[in-house]
Amino acid sequence: GESVGLHLPTLSVQEGDNSIINCAYSNSASDYFIWYKQESGKGPQFIIDIRSNMDKRQGQRVTVLLNKTVKHLSLQIAATQPGDSAVYFCAENGPGSARQLTFGSGTQLTVLP
Amino acid sequence: EPEVTQTPSHQVTQMGQEVILRCVPISNHLYFYWYRQILGQKVEFLVSFYNNEISEKSEIFDDQFSVERPDGSNFTLKIRSTKLEDSAMYFCASSVSGGSEAFFGQGTRLTVV
Numbered sequence: 001g002e003s004v005g006l007h008l009p010t011l012s013v014q015e016g017d018n019s020i021i022n023c024a025y026s027n028s029a030s031d032y033f034i035w036y037k038q039e040s041g042k043g044p045q046f047i048i049d050i051r052s053n054m055d056k057r058q059g060q061r062v063t064v065l066l067n068k069t070v071k072h073l074s075l076q077i078a079a080t081q082p083g084d085s086a087v088y089f090c091a092e093n094g095p096g097s098a099r100q101l102t103f104g105s106g107t108q109l110t111v112l113p
Numbered sequence: 114e115p116e117v118t119q120t121p122s123h124q125v126t127q128m129g130q131e132v133i134l135r136c137v138p139i140s141n142h143l144y145f146y147w148y149r150q151i152l153g154q155k156v157e158f159l160v161s162f163y164n165n166e167i168s169e170k171s172e173i174f175d176d177q178f179s180v181e182r183p184d185g186s187n188f189t190l191k192i193r194s195t196k197l198e199d200s201a202m203y204f205c206a207s208s209v210s211g212g213s214e215a216f217f218g219q220g221t222r223l224t225v226v
Contacts, residue, residue: 032212034214034215036217042219042220043117043204043206043217043218043219043220044156044204044217045217046214046215046216046217049214089155089156091156093212099144099146099161099163099168099169099211099212100146100158100161100169100171101148101156101158101215102158103155103156103157104155105154105155106155
């Protein structure tokens with residue numbers, strides 16, 4: 001079946017470095033994508049979203065890139081801080097509807113001092 | 114900042130018992146959702162609710178599950194006869210529209226023993 005998946009389950013970066021978290025999706029009908037951050041014991045926290053009519057969207061210290069040709073989504077975090085340590089999920093709307101989100105498996109980001 | 118609130122934070126119940134998980138969505142949001150996350154796994158969609166009725170549900174949301182908006186602020190998930198495999202974090206979420214970002218609550222950890 002169609003699914004959202006992540007390339008890497010874990011990622012360790014040095015504090016101050018940039019982080020790149022990747023996500024592959026297979027539902028070509030999806031037109032809305034979100035990155036969520038989940039800290040231990042907490043609910044998913046919205047980071048940034050992007051619609052399929054865009055290739056790039058920037059927020060505060062974060063950038064999401066969408067490559068529809070290869071169905072790839074990435075989250076870039078600039079100057080990674082210890083507070084960025086968490087599990088990051090990409091999510092896409094669908095299948096079948098804009099109202100439900102299909103989450104990927106998650107990437108554990110660890111920021112090293 | 115408005116937030117989705119869930120109660121209780123942790124619920125322990127015996128197998129076969131009924132549980133009701135409660136949520137207060139963000140006040141001006143019109144779409145409400147329940148998701149669950151089994152320990153160490155991805156977040157899974159259960160059900161979406163709009164205009165006082167279920168708009169979508171997943172295969173997980175079988176006859177043992179029901180949702181209700183008993184008044185203008187609460188949104189509940191009922192599991193009629195809990196099973197061991199229902200043990201998970203249950204997240205409530207809400208959004209302004211069906212295709213916009215969903216805000217998640219902190220979750221209720223349900224433990225079925």
